[in-house]
Amino acid sequence: MLRRATIDDAARLFAWRNNVVTRQYARSSEPVDFAKHMNWLAGKLADTASALWVGEVRGVPVAQVRVDIDGGTALLDYAVAPSARRQGLGTAVLRALQREVMLCPADSRPAGILAQVKTDNIASLRALRSSGWVAEGEPVGGFVNLWWMP
Numbered sequence: 538m539l540r541r542a543t544i545d546d547a548a549r550l551f552a553w554r555n556n557v558v559t560r561q562y563a564r565s566s567e568p569v570d571f572a573k574h575m576n577w578l579a580g581k582l583a584d585t586a587s588a589l590w591v592g593e594v595r596g597v598p599v600a601q602v603r604v605d606i607d608g609g610t611a612l613l614d615y616a617v618a619p620s621a622r623r624q625g626l627g628t629a630v631l632r633a634l635q636r637e638v639m640l641c642p643a644d645s646r647p648a649g650i651l652a653q654v655k656t657d658n659i660a661s662l663r664a665l666r667s668s669g670w671v672a673e674g675e676p677v678g679g680f681v682n683l684w685w686m687p
């Protein structure tokens with residue numbers, strides 16, 4: 538279900554990224570312009586500290602999931618295409634990511650994957666919790682930290 542993203546995914550990733558609900562739950566709610574998105578995507582695809590996948594159902598792209606290694610921490614970002622939400626795909630894409638991680642040799646897996654989630658992002662909190670992410674500490678600035686340890 539997961540395949541590595543390519544530059545040909547730029548338009549769909551841009552649409553999902555600028556979706557109003559995605560922006561609402563992101564750290565920065567400002568829409569991104571396409572030129573900046575293209576630069577960002579080219580950078581991510583070239584960055585060995587990032588891995589970006591597209592989730593597909595019967596060959597149709599429905600979601601993206603990304604892990605960025607930042608100062609020793611693996612940070613999660615994911616989103617489902619607006620038209621495909623509330624069908625279990627957010628949860629499915631997290632489980633597919635977990636399978637990808639578990640296929641890596643133990644010594645190259647991240648020690649943990651951190652999701653920083655807005656406290657009112659109920660869909661994400663439910664998807665993460667049911668996939669084994671566990672909240673740590675109190676929310677700070679409206680975001681709660683949840684960890685999954687491979």
Ligand SMILES: CC(C)(COP(=O)(O)OP(=O)(O)OC[C@H]1O[C@@H](n2cnc3c(N)ncnc32)[C@H](O)[C@@H]1OP(=O)(O)O)[C@@H](O)C(=O)NCCC(=O)NCCS
Nearest residue numbers: 559562615616617622623624625626627628660661663664
């Ligand atoms: C968060 C997101 C990925 C969830 O994807 P999804 O495919 O809609 O989620 P699922 O269908 O797997 O639902 C997960 C759970 O949330 C619940 N849920 C989904 N949408 C919901 C909503 N709008 N309100 C309340 N609950 C909701 C589901 O009932 C399910 O609950 P359950 O596990 O108790 O059965 C999707 O809403 C999204 O792309 N949001 C914008 C980007 C975003 O917030 N990304 C996460 C940043 S941390």
